[in-house]
């Protein structure tokens with residue numbers, strides 16, 4: 001394994017060795033605190049353009065299996081670990097993390113102090129970085145990183161290009177794909193839904209024409225303000241069909257209702273984030289992966305009510321519309337990876353759809 005380095009825009013350099021693809025890539029360096037779940041993390045399209053540092057110190061020991069991908073084509077720009085296991089052992093394992101990343105053209109960096117890197121990100125906020133060969137001109141890379149913009153419009157890169165149908169005998173749910181994790185689709189299939197997955201630019205009229213009983217707004221990468229067409233679409237379906245938003249979908253629902261969003265210093269990424277439901281005081285331990293948040297103060301001027309908050313930092317984790325059937329959460333009820341505590345939210349969505357159907361449909 002060849003020597004590789006991580007160069008950060010603030011000039012810091014971490015020396016380690018490469019695994020995965022032997023390529024150089026830049027991205028926003030973030031960290032995830034999950035102890036397991038690297039296969040789901042690296043294939044979650046919400047990480048598009050990011051270099052993910054895993055804080056758990058030994059990664060790769062249970063390999064890569066056939067079933068746990070959250071998307072077929074990973075969109076991350078790199079994976080950083082303390083120690084990489086090249087010879088995995090697990091009955092479901094089909095290949096190693098190294099061979100998967102190699103095949104997908106994604107660079108890995110191992111052998112660095114991931115605690116030090118994580119502390120740096122926590123203090124400074126997320127940083128732009130580049131995984132490079134050890135003999136690069138570091139000063140030139142730093143200049144290039146400083147001059148570069150944050151990646152934009154990642155949703156365009158990961159959303160499906162064409163709509164497709166996943167037939168089921170139950171309610172018809174239009175799933176708007178902003179970079180959907182497959183776990184969300186599974187959550188609907190398990191509830192017998194008849195799912196139509198549509199591209200992120202689909203209009204409100206097209207969604208209504210599909211005969212949607214409910215609309216699920218998926219997770220996805222980047223800044224929610226980068227997808228104004230989706231915000232317009234949500235304004236068009238609000239009050240006409242029940243809506244459930246997850247992560248980016250939650251941020252987009254909030255923007256469509258007049259709230260604002262902003263960037264968190266270092267985000268929430270991991271499998272153990274406690275969230276409090278305000279109505280009951282109940283805590284769910286949740287899977288999270290986001291760098292933006294809905295601004296709590298901005299909710300006052302809207303018809304949205306705050307339903308969930310993050311226990312760790314008090315940020316907005318869930319909202320519900322006071323008039324129309326629409327709610328959303330910043331965390332991941334589909335987990336993958338992480339605990340299933342919040343899986344009941346798919347049932348809440350089904351309930352909302354069923355109750356809406358009982359209302360007289362039109363005047």
Ligand SMILES: NC(=O)CC[C@H](N)C(=O)O
Nearest residue numbers: 219220222247248291292
């Ligand atoms: N997982 C997601 O949907 C992430 C939402 C958004 N891209 C963020 O970082 O906040």
